[in-house]
Amino acid sequence: MNIFLETERLILRQFTEDDADNLFELDSDPEVVRLTTDAGQPPEYKIIQTEILPTYFAHYEKYDGYGCWAAIEKLSKAFIGWFSFEPIVHSSYFDPALANANDIQLGYRLRKAAWGKGYATEGSKALIFKGFSELETQDVLAVALAENLASIRVMEKVGLKLKKRFIYDENSQEVVLYTLKKDDFKRENYVTTLMPAE
Template sequence: MQIYLETDRLYLRHFTPDDVDNLLGLDDDPEVMRYLTGGKPTPRSRVEQELLPRILAYYDRLPGFGYWAAVEKATGAFVGWFHFRPREGATGTDEVELGYRLRRSAWGKGYATEGSRALIRRGFTELGVQRVFAQTMAVNRASRRVMEKCGLRLVRVFYPDWEDPIPGYEEGEVEYALTRDEWLQRQH
């Protein structure tokens, strides 16, 4: 297992082609997908042909950025993933998006906060990141709490066009952010 980052309770490792079933198991849970697709699972063909190839391509294209499988140290179980990557279409790595998706069995244990804080720390101390942002539906209170616990603050509410609106879309999306300077001030 190639470990990218280690926290007290998690290993964050590179994905491999063998992770198809891990991704499917995560995206098959309607509650996990509630604020992403309205609870619809991701088809196997999409995981195999689009998602996993895109995840794997990050490791060579942008070392230090991309997606990581989260593995619980105590059990060795796959509990979800984190991403830390530049905004789609961005040319630099000074502003990156933080994201996470965890199995329901891992909810409420602080894993999202633990993994996110570790990625933020690495971004600001080793990767030259100047700003971290995260987005979710306004109604996704649990994800918003994780962002706040990581030191990100609400910077805007926006209303994207939804091709296939899901419950809660009418309240919009939120963006939270944290700059390197803000993070450094809090370290002292």
């Protein structure tokens, strides 16, 4: 298992080809994708195998420390979703008028069984800490549908501030953009979240 980082309760590791079933199951839950741009689009297993996972693998090769990571609950050893922390240029939301191509976008998607346990906040804080402390991250961004109040609360808990609201052209829905600059990063608010990987 190629571990990227650990928190008190989570392991974030690289995806493997064996995770196709995990991703398919995650995206097959209509409640999980209800407030995402994937809503109403059932996942295709072949797309996961031939496009999504190969994209993750390519980013591991291209970037040192950025990518999309499988989230494993330490206690149960279960796959509970994913966290992404990678250049926003790869996002369907990317617009040069809103962000620089090398700004880092934070994102996550968790199984319903993992909701309400603080995992989104825990994993996000650890990634932000690692980005600003160990990588060369200068700006962290996160986007969510304006109606996704749970994700917005996580953004605010991890220190991001509202920068802009805009309409996403592909689905005509209102989106919020939150940001945190390295100059505004307060290390003491994050340092306890990250554990050294063994």
